[in-house]
Amino acid sequence: MGIFDKFKLGLSKSSKNLSTGLNDLMFKRKIDENTLNELEDFLIQSDVGIESAKELKDKFSNTKINPKISGKDEIFKIFSNYVSEILKPLEKNLDNINKNTPSVILIAGVNGVGKTTTVGKLGKILGQNNKKIAFGAADTFRAAAVSQLEVWAKKINAEIIKSDEGVDPASVAYKALDYSKKNNIDYLIIDTAGRLQNKKNLMDEFKKITTVVKKIDIKAPHETFLILDATTGQSAINQVEAFRKVTPITGIIMTKLDGTAKGGILLAVGRKFKLPIIALGMGEKEDDLHMFNAQHYSSALMSE
């Protein structure tokens, strides 16, 4: 299956929702004020964000619909171009980050969004071309978190640096970087615990990880990727805001796009924060993380 088909399959719930909704709205109708308002409401419900819905409505209303083409096709085209235009500048190629040995990638995000799973899948992508991968098990709150990461390490042939349950996560991160430097690891990916962003002490601990690794490499972490769960809708916006206050976020990975009809949330996040979008999670298996491509995303979202 080609990469576009994977996007199409992963986003099929969202594209079905959008195409059915737009079809119903546009069926044998002219674009009048009423239709425009209904289109705007529908887009807001699809989680693309209030601002995008408004801008799209303006674009729809400024477009002279060619009577020879179905109104729906025109609407799809405008939507798809708009999404590409906003998200294209946010593509970020992971090849550009391998400037260090190791490159340290810190994984952030609240509980259950898919952090540990994403560490595993990302390790697989980065481990191509014989790159050496290590995982730092800095979620020390639950022993189960470490064993979950161990399963992934085995699966994709990565090393894992861990400690006992309850140990200071920052000390695990330090140990992991120390090991990775001495053993020529190319990428160290550090898994963390699910931070409740309103719990100050937990955020402080996250901050501590980012400062402790600097004792070994002043530029570390070289990347901090925030994981967002597409099924949580607009609360993803609050999560970006909370984490950005603690540490600079260098990229977003959105997971569980396969499990929601509201994949438009990526557009809302991209438009608002203009942060690079690294990859999209579209399933639980090791090959279900795909590097972000704006054209694929917008076309897949609009496919029927």
Ligand SMILES: Nc1nc2c(ncn2[C@@H]2O[C@H](COP(=O)(O)OP(=O)(O)O)[C@@H](O)[C@H]2O)c(=O)[nH]1
């Ligand atoms: N459908 C689907 N499930 C996912 C995806 N990513 C993660 N999950 C599932 O979400 C649940 C929580 O994932 P986990 O990595 O443990 O989250 P963490 O608490 O942030 O580390 C697990 O059951 C994963 O299999 C995805 O892209 N699609």
Ligand SMILES: [Mg+2]
């Ligand atoms: Mg986890």
